[in-house]
Amino acid sequence: MKRLLSSIRDGRGFDVVLVAFPLGFLFLMAGLPLLYNVLMSFQEVDMFSLGTFLRPFVGLKNYRDLFAQPETLPILVNTAIFVTGSIAGQFLLGFGLALFFWVNFPGASWLRGLFLVSWVMPGLVVGAIWNWILSGDFGVLNFILRESGVISGNIFWRSDPNYSLYAVIMANIWLGTAFNMILLSVGLSGIPTDLYEAAELDGANAWQRFWTITLPMMRSTIGAIIALGLIFTLQQFDLFAAITSGGPNNSSNVTQYWAWEQSFRQYDFAKGATISVLMIIFVMIASVVYVRSTRHEVRG
């Protein structure tokens, strides 16, 4: 008994406690809900059996039903477009801005801080503002495009199935660019400057320096940011709720919004859970990429 106590105070027991506490916390707060969600996807869930645990087991029926629905494939495709479009836009703009501020002109760091405003704003507020910007008849975006002669008639960003998904992507890029920029700025400032000095002495031009020094040195940051971007875009819900509600005709619906719609609009909790399980798998893959990319972090 005494040995056990002393081991907890100072020894292997202490290590075990250190590991067990966060593990227990994770299991309670994240593991159980996840498992419960997976369990629900194999059950027939009725709104009045929500409070019970043992519900009729239906095997893969929910999954089969889900893939038999005509809207499933388009929504999965939409999700893929949304994720790749958002990440590509956020990353390219963020990287461009990060490089721009890296030049370090007077007030650069101050301005860079201001860019974070978009990241700090709650998604629903961002959604409401973009809602006005994108409005068909009185929207600012249409006004600018019309006045500059890009379009002749109004584009109904939220109500035209050809544009609705891209309207949300635009808002999401605006929302996420600042975060990308900050993380990439941190990565950039971690690159030792003597590398560039040496390269300059050897006569490398700006493009060569970027291609052979900046990019390789940033590899782990970029990997991490893309993995994080994948997770964040798959979590993006508020913008859909605020701008298009997944419409019209599911043309801008994505899995995360759809799962909520199934559970809390149609009270089909099993199907909502089934969609969530599909998403868990994708997010898990992203997490693995993220963890791996941070493991090989290059430290200057």
Place this chain on the structure above:
Amino acid sequence: MGIRKYAVIGALALAGVSLFGLSARAEDVKLTVWSLDRDIQPAPNLVAEFNKLNNGIQIEYRQIQFDDVVSEAMRAYSTGQAPDIIAIDNPEHALFSSRGAFLDLTDMISTSTVIKPENYFPGPLKSVEWDGKYYGVPKATNTIALYYNKDMFKAKGLDPNKPPQTWDELVDAARKLTDPAANVYGLAFSAKANEEGTFQFLPWAQMGGGSYENINTEGAVKALEIWKTIIGEKLASPDTLTRGQWDSTGTFNSGNAAMAISGPWELDRMTQEAKFDWGVTLLPVPKEGAERSSAMGDFNWAIFASSKHPAEAFKALEFFASQDDKMFKNYGQLPARSDISIPETGQPLKDAALKVFLEQLKYAKPRGPHPEWPKISKAIQDAIQAALTGQATPKEALDQAAEKIKAVLG
């Protein structure tokens, strides 16, 4: 010092009295009421008035958000935490009554001197029925009709005293009134992919001889074709597909739409915001003399089957119903009663509109009642959106909806 001493003694005495008072009141029956009404709406005020009666029943009120009513109620019921009384949206009433979650009030109503089924409009009354029994009491009611801008009618050479009465007349008028140069659309309505879209479309389908069980009748297809014409020719903003009724009617109030389909909940805002002469008329019908129909909205009162004090809860409902005659005056809502005549407000536009809405209410039909209403409604919304975005013809879209609904109805 002396004053402070007296103050302390006084406070103690007061505490003693109130303690005594509390212990005497501990025998009061405590009820809980959930509803979405805010402080200027009926429920919290009725509860406060009821508590003032001091009749041995005290009610605790909790406000819930519109979007959370059903999920919150389900969660509470399945974990045994349900309130005694809840206000529930009428298409979702059957969801609960069919599962035995709501108390069967038929016997209590048959002996009640306050709540009499024959005093209610048939539409709202039908929404609380399940299997021939009453599982609730209509709380209020509303419906939709056609608002129109009389000034614009005059400006475009239309007779402001002869608003469109048929679908064809409506489309004609919309064509004449639409003026892209002035940013004016002929009509504003909502085809949003939520309950609002169903709420707005079902009356059209019903006038066309359809119903939710039979959504692909010829007349219903015609109705959706008219909608498609209106959207296709840009007689209404394409944003109609993603905009709710409140926002759509907002464009009418600001003079960017010449007509609008919406309900009496717009009246207060419209009297304040609309800087023009407007009127309300009954929803246009397929052709002259055709059967009228309209949507029926608003909430019902219900008592949860798990309530420990059903008799007291019913007493509270009786009190609420006894105050129905003041509902329009105090809260601007329409009681679901045919035996109450609503006094004039003194605002001519509002009073004229009220008459039309009361007339329209006679044709209001409930959505359902069916325990799986959200799924039925979703099928209809999908059809509307598929047809209006051109991804299916109105006929195809409604055929698909009919198939989905058939699967739900079993």
